[in-house]
Amino acid sequence: MGEKELKDFFVGYLSKSSIFxxxxxxxxxxxxxxxxxxxxQIENLxxxxxxxxxxxxxxxxxxxxxxxxxxxxxxxxxxxNLSKIAEEKxxxxxxxxxxxxxxRVADTEYRLVAQMCREFGVEVPATGLPTDEIYKIFVNExxxxxxxxxxxxxxxxxxxxxxxxxxxxxxxxxxxxxxxSEVSLIGISNDLVFTDNLDPRVKSSLSExxxxxxxxxxxxxxxxxxxxxxxxxxxxxxxxxxxEKCAAxxxxxxxxxxxxxxxxxxxxELVERGxxxxxxxxxxxxxEEKTERDRVLDIINxxxxxxxxxxxxxxNFMDKGIPIFTGDIYDFYKDVCIKTGAxxxxxxxxxxxxxxxxxLGIINAKVISKGRYGRTxxxxxxxxxxxxxxxxxxxxxxxxx
DNA sequence: AGGTATTCACATGAAACTATTCTCTGAGTTAGG
DNA sequence: TAACTCAGAGAATAGTTTCATGTGAATACCTGT
Numbered sequence: 001m002g003e004k005e006l007k008d009f010f011v012g013y014l015s016k017s018s019i020f021x022x023x024x025x026x027x028x029x030x031x032x033x034x035x036x037x038x039x040x041q042i043e044n045l046x047x048x049x050x051x052x053x054x055x056x057x058x059x060x061x062x063x064x065x066x067x068x069x070x071x072x073x074x075x076x077x078x079x080x081n082l083s084k085i086a087e088e089k090x091x092x093x094x095x096x097x098x099x100x101x102x103x104r105v106a107d108t109e110y111r112l113v114a115q116m117c118r119e120f121g122v123e124v125p126a127t128g129l130p131t132d133e134i135y136k137i138f139v140n141e142x143x144x145x146x147x148x149x150x151x152x153x154x155x156x157x158x159x160x161x162x163x164x165x166x167x168x169x170x171x172x173x174x175x176x177x178x179x180x181s182e183v184s185l186i187g188i189s190n191d192l193v194f195t196d197n198l199d200p201r202v203k204s205s206l207s208e209x210x211x212x213x214x215x216x217x218x219x220x221x222x223x224x225x226x227x228x229x230x231x232x233x234x235x236x237x238x239x240x241x242x243x244e245k246c247a248a249x250x251x252x253x254x255x256x257x258x259x260x261x262x263x264x265x266x267x268x269e270l271v272e273r274g275x276x277x278x279x280x281x282x283x284x285x286x287x288e289e290k291t292e293r294d295r296v297l298d299i300i301n302x303x304x305x306x307x308x309x310x311x312x313x314x315x316n317f318m319d320k321g322i323p324i325f326t327g328d329i330y331d332f333y334k335d336v337c338i339k340t341g342a343x344x345x346x347x348x349x350x351x352x353x354x355x356x357x358x359x360l361g362i363i364n365a366k367v368i369s370k371g372r373y374g375r376t377x378x379x380x381x382x383x384x385x386x387x388x389x390x391x392x393x394x395x396x397x398x399x400x401x
Numbered sequence: 402a403g404g405t406a407t408t409c410a411c412a413t414g415a416a417a418c419t420a421t422t423c424t425c426t427g428a429g430t431t432a433g434g
Numbered sequence: 435t436a437a438c439t440c441a442g443a444g445a446a447t448a449g450t451t452t453c454a455t456g457t458g459a460a461t462a463c464c465t466g467t
Contacts, residue, residue: 108446108447110445110446110447111446111447126446127445127446127447128444128445128446129445129446130444130445130446131445131446133445304449306449306450345449345450345451346450346451346452348450348451348452349449349450349451352450367457367458368458369457369458369459369460370458370459370460371458371459371460371461372459372460372461372462373459373460373461374458375456375457375458375459
């Protein structure tokens with residue numbers, strides 16, 4: 001495309017009317033003014049956190065519910081309002097929101113505390129200090145003045161999975177080291193049985209209060225979608241049955257509102273790119289396909305080399321239509337490594353990589369016993385057949401094959 | 402036939418190792434007084 | 435003498451290896467009928 005054509009294209013693009021009024025309303029970080037169907041939880045949350053306004057330490061709180069059930073949204077909603085009032089009335093409350101899944105930010109004990117220090121304006125090194133040193137810095141800093149801290153730990157289950165539950169014990173124990181300030185913890189988890197395998201001491205102190213977010217049902221999702229669609233799209237853009245279909249798809253999963261909104265947004269984008277004016281039911285199907293494909297390709301693209309090698313080995317067996325096991329993959333994997341000049345990992349490690357690929361949802365790896373013939377993982381693909389060629393291409397490219 | 406014991410092919414766990422990035426510390430070096 | 439430089443020790447972290455132990459059920463092997 002030459003310079004002129006490109007210019008024409010952009011000018012043409014601008015003159016075309018968009019079907020979107022405000023696309024932000026469908027994006028995942030959008031915070032609506034009201035959170036529908038969560039009155040009970042919000043009320044509950046507010047009453048648990050309210051004592052903080054009188055400088056009394058609120059109970060530690062534990063929140064759980066599936067993804068896309070509005071946990072984070074509600075917590076942010078309440079905490080924002082709380083801190084607004086605190087600011088007005090000059091009450092020294094400080095609220096942190098930390099997402100424990102964020103790579104290189106808050107996914108280990110050290111980083112979590114370091115990040116809290118930074119929120120307080122103390123610059124701390126990313127590495128090099130002992131962990132208890134960082135605790136000391138933190139304690140000293142916040143204890144200088146009387147303060148009430150509310151620490152919101154989102155996806156806390158991921159943190160504990162990775163680093164063990166000692167960290168929570170340390171956090172709950174912080175209060176005994178603080179003379180002036182106090183710390184309350186608010187844990188948010190997607191995993192409903194997360195607390196079961198927690199140290200009992202931690203468990204009892206962390207979940208002094210609990211709030212459960214049940215999934216949205218299809219009807220509720222419809223209402224939510226309608227509300228947002230009204231903000232996001234111009235009049236008469238959303239076709240018959242589109243909202244219903246979107247809601248039904250998301251409800252089929254587990255009432256994931258985030259997913260429903262994403263579907264609607266992507267469908268809108270597809271229609272707009274195609275020059276259409278109205279979102280139809282079939283666009284939702286396209287959107288679902290596209291989001292799924294994008295997700296898979298994105299995951300694969302960002303995997304390290306050894307994961308790609310393993311995955312490539314797995315794909316090699318997939319068209320043969322026979323059940324496939326860890327041993328087969330490892331044999332093939334070793335060959336590929338030799339061919340590409342990579343250093344083959346041990347079977348132990350490859351076994352873990354396969355398990356991780358399973359977690360990522362790219363493959364299904366079920367541990368089965370073949371009786372006399374041992375125990376192994378039986379592996380099959382978890383991605384739609386029509387994306388397979390693309391994935392293989394991507395892998396070959398990434399591995400110079 | 403029915404019951405037990407073996408056995409396979411890995412899974413799963415724990416610890417230890419490697420390499421990288423970063424801080425802190427103290428010895429040695431340098432430049433200015 | 436104060437400021438600066440630079441090597442070495444020690445941490446955190448990610449990814450991996452080494453060693454050890456666990457495991458479910460198809461088969462092999464008995465046993466008494």
